[in-house]
Amino acid sequence: MKRTPVHIITGFLGSGKTTFLNHFIRERLPERIFVVENECGAVNVDGALVIDGVEEVVELSAGCLCCSLADGLLDILREASQKTDEYDRLIIETTGIADPSSIIQVFLENAAVEKVFELQQVISLVDAGQVEGWLKEADEALRQIALADVLLINKVDMVTANDLARVESLLEGINPNAVVHSGEKGVFPIEDILQTGTIKPASVEKIIDKPPHFHETAEGENNSHKITSFTISFPHPLNLESLQLDLNRIVHLYRDQVYRVKGFIAIPNYPNRVILQSARSAFVATDGTPWEPNDNREGKLVFIGRGLQRKAFEKMFNRHMVDK
Numbered sequence: 012m013k014r015t016p017v018h019i020i021t022g023f024l025g026s027g028k029t030t031f032l033n034h035f036i037r038e039r040l041p042e043r044i045f046v047v048e049n050e051c052g053a054v055n056v057d058g059a060l061v062i063d064g065v066e067e068v069v070e071l072s073a074g075c076l077c078c079s080l081a082d083g084l085l086d087i088l089r090e091a092s093q094k095t096d097e098y099d100r101l102i103i104e105t106t107g108i109a110d111p112s113s114i115i116q117v118f119l120e121n122a123a124v125e126k127v128f129e130l131q132q133v134i135s136l137v138d139a140g141q142v143e144g145w146l147k148e149a150d151e152a153l154r155q156i157a158l159a160d161v162l163l164i165n166k167v168d169m170v171t172a173n174d175l176a177r178v179e180s181l182l183e184g185i186n187p188n189a190v191v192h193s194g195e196k197g198v199f200p201i202e203d204i205l206q207t208g209t210i211k212p213a214s215v216e217k218i219i220d221k222p223p224h225f226h227e228t229a230e231g232e233n234n235s236h237k238i239t240s241f242t243i244s245f246p247h248p249l250n251l252e253s254l255q256l257d258l259n260r261i262v263h264l265y266r267d268q269v270y271r272v273k274g275f276i277a278i279p280n281y282p283n284r285v286i287l288q289s290a291r292s293a294f295v296a297t298d299g300t301p302w303e304p305n306d307n308r309e310g311k312l313v314f315i316g317r318g319l320q321r322k323a324f325e326k327m328f329n330r331h332m333v334d335k
């Protein structure tokens with residue numbers, strides 16, 4: 012029996028995983044892709060995935076905890092294995108702070124899974140401008156790079172040629188076996204990537220043998236762990252103009268703490284969701300899909316960072332709430 016190819020997409024926060032996944036899906040049309048999203052936090056950013064070509068999207072929601080992912084993933088794979096004739100490939104997009112080793116293990120060590128699915132590559136997106144900083148701060152960033160078969164250096168538009176050369180040699184030092192491509196907006200040669208073979212179990216073990224690490228739980232405020240994530244909901248629209256000041260403040264004052272914000276909000280008298288996100292540098296607001304007449308126009312933002320105080324951010328954002 013032909014096994015279904017599986018591709019794992021990793022990469023630190025905001026590196027361009029979803030952008031690349033969309034490119035992948037478009038390039039492989041008319042193939043049908045089964046997508047497993049391991050989103051961190053409760054918000055699936057509005058309209059994030061290309062719909063044509065996606066057979067099914069399943070959320071593997073274990074907050075930010077990669078350690079407990081294996082069971083949830085096994086359940087998903089068990090169901091997916093009943094209908095492999097409905098899709099051509101399975102792609103798992105991990106959260107930006109996941110250590111992918113537990114996900115890789117499921118494919119390499121579980122006989123029932125291995126019978127149906129074939130892990131073909133672990134693809135890691137690397138943010139050209141941020142990777143050096145992330146590597147200093149987060150073990151997960153290192154492990155994502157070390158465990159990859161393919162490293163995609165994304166956002167080269169944000170760096171100079173010298174910066175890029177430095178990043179390339181940094182990656183070479185961490186994972187000399189990986190195939191490296193550089194590019195922007197998630198556009199990379201899919202055919203070449205698909206030719207790159209699977210990671211060898213031996214090289215995974217070297218990393219898995221390290222002492223266990225720990226993450227913050229999904230909604231935690233306890234700062235004893237490294238990475239915190241929480242979701243704030245807004246029952247009313249927000250005034251984007253006044254909010255802008257606080258967004259700038261977050262970028263400048265909390266730069267070292269706030270790793271990623273993403274979600275959508277409602278603004279008064281505007282028919283569409285406004286998608287709001289930052290990956291450390293500036294906040295970007297883009298147009299989302301329209302609110303339906305029966306929607307209650309509730310906005311949601313996921314915050315991921317180090318030692319974040321939920322209440323402080325809630326207070327900051329709630330100041331900009333206006334009547335419906």
Ligand SMILES: Nc1nc2c(ncn2[C@@H]2O[C@H](COP(=O)(O)OP(=O)(O)OP(=O)(O)O)[C@@H](O)[C@H]2O)c(=O)[nH]1
Pocket residue numbers: 022023024025026027028029030031106107136165166167168169194195196197271273288290295
């Ligand atoms: N300047 C620039 N921005 C990019 C590029 N690729 C993606 N982006 C933007 O970077 C932001 C994050 O991209 P995503 O694809 O959502 O990143 P992600 O890795 O899926 O994010 P998380 O799942 O939150 O970790 C989005 O606003 C993208 O539009 C690029 O090559 N250059």
